[in-house]
Amino acid sequence: MKSIVLIGPPGSGKSTVGRSIARRLNRKFIDTDSVIEEKSRRKISEIFIDEGEEFFRKLELAALEETLLVPDSIISLGGGAPIKQEAQDLIAGSNVYVVFLDISLAAAAPRVGFNRDRPLLLGNPRAQWQSLNEIRRPIYEKLATLSIKVDDMSVDQIVGEIISAYEQAAI
Numbered sequence: 356m357k358s359i360v361l362i363g364p365p366g367s368g369k370s371t372v373g374r375s376i377a378r379r380l381n382r383k384f385i386d387t388d389s390v391i392e393e394k395s396r397r398k399i400s401e402i403f404i405d406e407g408e409e410f411f412r413k414l415e416l417a418a419l420e421e422t423l424l425v426p427d428s429i430i431s432l433g434g435g436a437p438i439k440q441e442a443q444d445l446i447a448g449s450n451v452y453v454v455f456l457d458i459s460l461a462a463a464a465p466r467v468g469f470n471r472d473r474p475l476l477l478g479n480p481r482a483q484w485q486s487l488n489e490i491r492r493p494i495y496e497k498l499a500t501l502s503i504k505v506d507d508m509s510v511d512q513i514v515g516e517i518i519s520a521y522e523q524a525a526i
Contacts, residue, residue, distance in 0.1 A: 358428045359521060360446060362495050363456035364488045365434045366463030368505060368513065372456065373431040375514045383428045387436060390418040399433075416442055423449045434487070437494050446498050452524065454517055455499035457492075460485055462506040500524070 359376060361369040370386050377384035388399055391414050395402060402411045415436050422430050423445060430451075437443055446453060460481060496502060501520050505513050 356427050357450055357452045358423070358426065358430055359517070360423075360430045360432060360449075360451045360453045361456060362432050362437055362453060362498060363434065364458060364463060364491065364495075365484065367434075367456035367458040368510065369431040369434075369456055371510055372513050372517070373429045375510055376517060377429040379514060379518060380429070383425060384431070385422045385425060385428050386431045387415060387418040387422055388431075388433045390422060391415060394418070412439055416445075419445055423451065434491065437498055438491060443494060443498060452521055453498050453500045455495040455502040456513070457495070457502055457504045459506050460488070 359373075359382075361373050363369055370388075373386065374384050376382070391402070391411075392398060395414060397405075399411065402414065412435070415433060416439065419432065419436055419442055422428065437446060463484065464481065501517065503513060503516055508516075
């Protein structure tokens with residue numbers, strides 16, 4: 356069975372949905388942000404502040420390479436993980452089922468909180484989120500096997516739709 360990789364902007368529910376899918380399918384759940392924090396023993400926001408975004412993206416690419424090797428897993432990627440061409444090539448070249456959790460700013464705002472540990476959403480967080488999403492959306496869409504507009508859906512509904520589509524794809 357192919358691993359399922361969840362992509363999308365901050366607040367789309369990648370980690371929450373990923374954990375739920377993993378429970379339902381009895382699979383291992385991997386959050387690449389958690390992998391980075393565990394290996395570096397630092398929070399992502401600290402890495403951004405101390406080392407910069409470019410350094411963080413290198414750690415993120417290494418975490419992506421590592422997690423894509425874990426068979427039959429459910430993987431949640433950070434919102435910016437697929438932005439580098441190397442990462443896109445890795446994902447596209449892997450035998451994985453990619454799900455884009457698409458969400459509007461209005462629906463993401465309460466989930467993200469815009470006051471938590473989101474290093475790229477400093478300053479005017481809503482404008483930053485919108486700007487990043489406009490840049491990243493075409494990449495998410497290109498990589499996705501399945502795209503789901505999650506604005507008005509519960510976690511159970513999202514999980515059900517993903518599992519149903521995944522099983523229908525006979526993977």
